Amino acid sequence: MCVIEPSPVIETRRLVLRAPGPHDAGRLVALANDANIARMTLRMPHPFSIDDAEAFVVQVAGQNPARAQTFLIEHEDHGPVGVMGLFEDKDPAPEVGYWIGRPFWGRGYATEALEGAQVWASKRWKRRALMAGHFADNPASGRVLEKAGFLYTGEVRKGFSRARDADAQTRRMVWLA
Template sequence: MISTARLFLEPAALKDAYEIRQLAGDEAVARNALNIPHPFEEGMAKAWISGLRLCDVVLAIRKREEQPLIGMIGLIRDEENDSAELSYWIGRPYWGRGFAGEAANAVVEYAFRSLGLNRIFATTLSRNSASIRVLEKAGFKVEGCLRRHVKHWGRFEDLLYHGLLRAECEEEFGEDRQ
């Protein structure tokens, strides 16, 4: 488990399936994410959780004081290359409060300090300015744009690649990253 000032992050579990479906099933959440189906059908969350690999770090984001699930964050690892893809989403009732950034910073620190990763990358739809800001605040740099690379909800969209190296993180934030 990872803790921050307002959140705790714990491994995704089958008990989270109902809340995941309720939050991720919101059309506004799915519209901004590449890998969230819409509609989010019964059983999809359980199947997704059951199919997670042991080497990956997929965490439920919970508010400390109330403990409801407010989103998910994860690192899909490439162990051979000491790297991982960061992905996350926050349920719409919790948007605009800095929860995604707080969770992303905590997971980045965990990835570099505890997992010993060399690189973390993330992708965003180029129109998803909120997610781009989360990544920028966590130290990620845009590494490229794949123009009209994905067909999302029937429309071709640009995909931005963001990256963060362990060395950049140590230089930019020092040893006490928070």
């Protein structure tokens, strides 16, 4: 039986993944209003304003927890450092997406958060597989996914990037529990 948690919390060695709240909006803007982050995502606009952050928090609060979970990635010393989401889409398995604020790149936070989310997804959400994709011009994201055990499927899809206002080639990956 799948246990539905409306607002789960995932703890890893250095991080806590939790639901974003209204008090996080300013920090989200400070981290996400970066063209180099937004252009590597499908849905994030650039510029990213306080209105965008507030709308994001409201949208997350309204998610169906059986079909989507979005987490603020919070470091024990630095506070919020990024966002990770798992959601059901057109694929047979839920998709995972994430971003980390530029001051925190290269520290392993994305991999650590992803590994925590994988454990949660398999134990609490009862998912046996996750899908992910990264833009072909973002090999660093591919390395994060590989470190977390994702494998390339060989499929490349076009994905519309809101910040780019254009399609980008997305290399698809899968993780099996």
